Amino acid sequence: MKALCWQGKTSASVERVNDPSILNPRDAILRITRTAICGSDLHLYDGYIPTMEPGDVLGHEFMGEVIETGSEVKKVKKGDRVVVPFTISCGQCFYCKNQMWSACDNTNPNAWIMEKMYGYSGSALYGYSHMMGGYAGGQAQYVRVPFADIGCLQVPDGIDDEKVLFLSDIFPTGYMAAENCDLKGGEVVAIWGCGPVGQFTIRSAFMLGAERVIAIDRIPERLKMARAGGAEIINYEEVDDLVEELKWVTGGRGPDACIDAVGLEAHGVGLAAAYDYSKQRMKMSFDRPIVLRQVMQACRKGGVVSIPGVYGGFLDKIPFGAAFGKGLIFKMGQTHMHKYMQPLLQRVQNGEIDPSFVITHRLSLDEAPEAYKTFRDKQDQCIKVVLDPWKEAAAA
Amino acid sequence: MTITTNLAPKNGEKEFSRRPATSTQEAILTLAAGSALAGLGIWRRGWFGATMGAAGGYLLYCGVRDFQRPYQGRVRVSYTIGKDRQEIYDFASNPQNWPRFMHAIQVENRGNGQFAFSIGEPAGIDFESNVQITDQQAGEHIAWASAEQMLEHRGVIRFKQAPGDRGTEVSVALEYKAPAGPIARALASLVGWGPEQVVRESLRHLKQLLEAGEIPTTKGQPSGARGIRGTAKRIMFREGPSEQAVEQTRMAGD
Ligand SMILES: NC(=O)c1ccc[n+]([C@@H]2O[C@H](COP(=O)([O-])OP(=O)(O)OC[C@H]3O[C@@H](n4cnc5c(N)ncnc54)[C@H](O)[C@@H]3O)[C@@H](O)[C@H]2O)c1
Ligand SMILES: [Zn+2]
Ligand SMILES: [Zn+2]
Numbered sequence: 001m002k003a004l005c006w007q008g009k010t011s012a013s014v015e016r017v018n019d020p021s022i023l024n025p026r027d028a029i030l031r032i033t034r035t036a037i038c039g040s041d042l043h044l045y046d047g048y049i050p051t052m053e054p055g056d057v058l059g060h061e062f063m064g065e066v067i068e069t070g071s072e073v074k075k076v077k078k079g080d081r082v083v084v085p086f087t088i089s090c091g092q093c094f095y096c097k098n099q100m101w102s103a104c105d106n107t108n109p110n111a112w113i114m115e116k117m118y119g120y121s122g123s124a125l126y127g128y129s130h131m132m133g134g135y136a137g138g139q140a141q142y143v144r145v146p147f148a149d150i151g152c153l154q155v156p157d158g159i160d161d162e163k164v165l166f167l168s169d170i171f172p173t174g175y176m177a178a179e180n181c182d183l184k185g186g187e188v189v190a191i192w193g194c195g196p197v198g199q200f201t202i203r204s205a206f207m208l209g210a211e212r213v214i215a216i217d218r219i220p221e222r223l224k225m226a227r228a229g230g231a232e233i234i235n236y237e238e239v240d241d242l243v244e245e246l247k248w249v250t251g252g253r254g255p256d257a258c259i260d261a262v263g264l265e266a267h268g269v270g271l272a273a274a275y276d277y278s279k280q281r282m283k284m285s286f287d288r289p290i291v292l293r294q295v296m297q298a299c300r301k302g303g304v305v306s307i308p309g310v311y312g313g314f315l316d317k318i319p320f321g322a323a324f325g326k327g328l329i330f331k332m333g334q335t336h337m338h339k340y341m342q343p344l345l346q347r348v349q350n351g352e353i354d355p356s357f358v359i360t361h362r363l364s365l366d367e368a369p370e371a372y373k374t375f376r377d378k379q380d381q382c383i384k385v386v387l388d389p390w391k392e393a394a395a396a
Numbered sequence: 397m398t399i400t401t402n403l404a405p406k407n408g409e410k411e412f413s414r415r416p417a418t419s420t421q422e423a424i425l426t427l428a429a430g431s432a433l434a435g436l437g438i439w440r441r442g443w444f445g446a447t448m449g450a451a452g453g454y455l456l457y458c459g460v461r462d463f464q465r466p467y468q469g470r471v472r473v474s475y476t477i478g479k480d481r482q483e484i485y486d487f488a489s490n491p492q493n494w495p496r497f498m499h500a501i502q503v504e505n506r507g508n509g510q511f512a513f514s515i516g517e518p519a520g521i522d523f524e525s526n527v528q529i530t531d532q533q534a535g536e537h538i539a540w541a542s543a544e545q546m547l548e549h550r551g552v553i554r555f556k557q558a559p560g561d562r563g564t565e566v567s568v569a570l571e572y573k574a575p576a577g578p579i580a581r582a583l584a585s586l587v588g589w590g591p592e593q594v595v596r597e598s599l600r601h602l603k604q605l606l607e608a609g610e611i612p613t614t615k616g617q618p619s620g621a622r623g624i625r626g627t628a629k630r631i632m633f634r635e636g637p638s639e640q641a642v643e644q645t646r647m648a649g650d
Binding site: 001005007013015017018019021023024025026051053054055056057072088090091092093094105106107108109110111112124130133134135136140144146147 | 478563593596603609613614615619626629634635
């Protein structure tokens with residue numbers, strides 16, 4: 001089959017590799033019909049996540065048709081149309097049973113690496129480095145889905161792939177980021193980052209009762225899309241002091257909840273940012289916590305800081321005094337996907353939201369290496385790329 | 397805190413013998429290798445360099461330490477398994493099930509509560525060790541001790557009900573005396589055969605098998621060409637030694 005393989009920092013190529021096969025009794029094999037490129041993939045592409053190896057198949061947002069099932073797969077049948085969450089969960093451990101799916105104990109074959117780094121290992125992820133399991137990803141024509149009965153969400157007929165594809169990651173991720181803010185109605189929520197995750201966070205915050213959403217980015221088309229979703233917008237490059245600006249527009253209170261939907265590759269200006277860049281470049285740190293600092297500074301007293309943006313290592317110059325002094329509440333982590341997929345599918349079916357609004361590019365798998373660059377550099381007004389692994393590349 | 401198994405040495409030795417695990421030459425060799433690696437690591441920089449530097453530092457540390465005292469190790473690993481205590485005990489105490497969850501270990505049942513263990517994949521290099529079950533109480537614990545002096549070890553696996561209906565705390569405490577020098581030990585742990593890893597992964601596999609019904613794996617999955625370094629790392633990343641690589645043809649479009 002064709003698959004997009006990581007080849008090293010800022011290098012990926014489409015290769016011919018073996019087709020996946022059933023390796024364990026609870027596995028299924030999918031013929032992938034649609035797959036997407038995520039902001040998280042950019043962290044791999046830019047070389048910020050350790051334990052990637054040349055040849056690793058990328059991709060964790062995919063859906064398709066089941067073509068084969070292992071002997072212990074009971075619910076999922078050949079021919080089912082399914083969308084698959086990016087976290088792999090067993091369904092049987094303490095964490096799965098208590099809806100903390102991304103903390104599953106039993107799916108990471110390399111759990112020992114995470115135990116060394118973090119104390120404990122979370123669930124494995126598709127196509128996201130060997131320390132996260134080393135599973136081959138879904139920017140390919142076929143994929144192996146372990147624990148298929150738990151991992152596959154059956155999609156009813158008559159609903160477009162594009163409307164359900166993002167149940168694999170970014171819609172639940174945005175939703176959980178908003179849910180973590182514990183909204184009761186009437187809140188002001190500020191969201192850093194208007195990438196795909198930010199976009200879904202904006203819409204979810206409104207669904208859950210936020211009265212005002214303030215979206216922060218610098219890319220015009222992303223800010224425009226945020227406004228279309230009902231948010232007020234701030235271009236952080238056009239204001240002197242973002243924290244002061246937020247204070248100003250919230251009657252001096254500060255936002256009730258602040259969401260970091262940017263993560264470790266935050267773009268920044270000024271001295272602190274230059275410091276983070278140079279540290280990252282010298283490999284002294286993998287993370288640039290520019291947004292995280294702002295979020296902690298801007299949040300109102302006793303407010304919630306919700307962090308869907310990914311961080312990997314040790315962070316420097318974190319204003320923990322501010323967090324303590326204001327009694328902030330922190331919520332973060334990989335999304336507990338399985339908890340949200342069914343209810344969010346319901347919302348899509350009810351017509352409350354059409355997730356395909358974020359898609360700006362529809363391409364073939366062969367065009368993926370180029371698309372990574374376009375998406376990363378925010379060229380061509382790119383916000384979200386969806387790939388059809390069976391489509392022939394457009395004639396160059 | 398010591399991990400004495402208390403129950404173990406009924407038939408075995410009371411104390412481990414005090415032979416230094418390494419000779420002076422071995423320790424000198426280790427120090428040399430350690431300095432070289434650490435130097436190389438500092439020179440290479442970056443993530444990979446840091447790893448080499450750390451490995452070098454570790455060897456240096458081993459070398460220095462081995463000059464000071466005999467090598468004796470301890471392993472303590474505990475996982476909570478979300479199953480009934482008796483069920484886990486019954487499964488884990490049955491030698492027929494051992495090959496299903498033991499990591500990097502082959503077992504041969506010699507009868508009379510005696511077993512021969514060897515470390516490594518089938519037909520790999522082996523340390524053979526004969527083991528005697530020294531104490532056993534159904535649903536509670538199983539203790540063992542090695543029968544001879546070459547690779548001395550003794551340990552106990554305990555089963556204890558976890559609080560809050562979370563199943564059973566299964567723990568292994570092991571004391572051992574390694575026959576190999578520090579270089580061999582460092583290499584062994586690189587491929588997952590260090591005593592700590594053998595115990596940890598075996599216990600983890602037991603948990604996975606009992607809770608999820610299978611042990612997660614990526615052995616045999618597709619990947620692009622990995623190059624020499626990547627291929628070597630497949631063992632470390634539990635993808636197994638590389639099987640026949642498919643011929644790589646670069647596709648149009650990149
Ligand atoms: N927690 C999870 O389970 C989960 C799941 C999916 C994605 N993520 C993470 O969410 C983050 C966002 O993902 P995405 O797909 O939207 O990525 P993206 O790269 O498309 O979006 C990031 C956005 O942040 C903006 N940005 C950069 N610096 C900023 C700053 N200083 N202030 C405000 N905005 C800034 C960028 O302009 C961009 O629009 C990533 O870190 C990704 O890894 C987490
Ligand atoms: Zn994603
Ligand atoms: Zn689980």
